[in-house]
Amino acid sequence: MAVQNHPQHHPRFRFPSFHRTGTAQAATATTTATTATRAYAFASLRLLTGFVFLWAFLDKTFGFGYATPSGKGWIDGGSPTKGFLSSVAAGPMESTFHDWAGAGWANWLFMLGLLGVGVALISGVALRLAAVAGTAMMALMWIAEWPPAKHLSDGTLSMSSNPFVDYHLIYAVVLIALAVAGAGVTWGLGKVWATLPIVRDHNWLK
Numbered sequence: 001m002a003v004q005n006h007p008q009h010h011p012r013f014r015f016p017s018f019h020r021t022g023t024a025q026a027a028t029a030t031t032t033a034t035t036a037t038r039a040y041a042f043a044s045l046r047l048l049t050g051f052v053f054l055w056a057f058l059d060k061t062f063g064f065g066y067a068t069p070s071g072k073g074w075i076d077g078g079s080p081t082k083g084f085l086s087s088v089a090a091g092p093m094e095s096t097f098h099d100w101a102g103a104g105w106a107n108w109l110f111m112l113g114l115l116g117v118g119v120a121l122i123s124g125v126a127l128r129l130a131a132v133a134g135t136a137m138m139a140l141m142w143i144a145e146w147p148p149a150k151h152l153s154d155g156t157l158s159m160s161s162n163p164f165v166d167y168h169l170i171y172a173v174v175l176i177a178l179a180v181a182g183a184g185v186t187w188g189l190g191k192v193w194a195t196l197p198i199v200r201d202h203n204w205l206k
Helices: 018-062 082-086 094-100 104-123 127-145 167-181 190-194 197-201
Strands: none
Touching: 018 104, 018 167, 082 094, 104 127, 104 167, 127 167, 190 197
């Protein structure tokens, strides 16, 4: 009878790899720091953009003497849309904007849009709604400016600096990016807002 000797496997003692552990911890710390930095950057962008919209509403309402002269504010009987829309001089909606200029419904929609988007961004709530409303506003204002035009309706140069991209388009993209990134959580009430029953049941309200 043959006796077979099977090799015996002895457990080996291994020292813990401090190099690997240290690398993993460093990678985790770097990822955490990057995530935090991104969150702060988006929060800063949200607050600054919100102030742009909110300040436009306040200045047009009370006439602080910047874009709206003192005594010409909405509260003083001035029209937030008449000056801008009546001066449209190019684009496919030129005559339509002239008809809308100074109309009561146009004033209310424009001002409520500025206020709603501004408050939503500053507080960090309803960013998806703000993105939709703000993008619609920016699209209409882009059409009013009509950057593709080289000449105005009276034949003078439009002085357009770019045939497509202007600040209205940039603002629209920023609003969409803030909503997609969920930028209302950091330095905002986005987390609290998301816990409300109506918001949990309707994601489009986030």
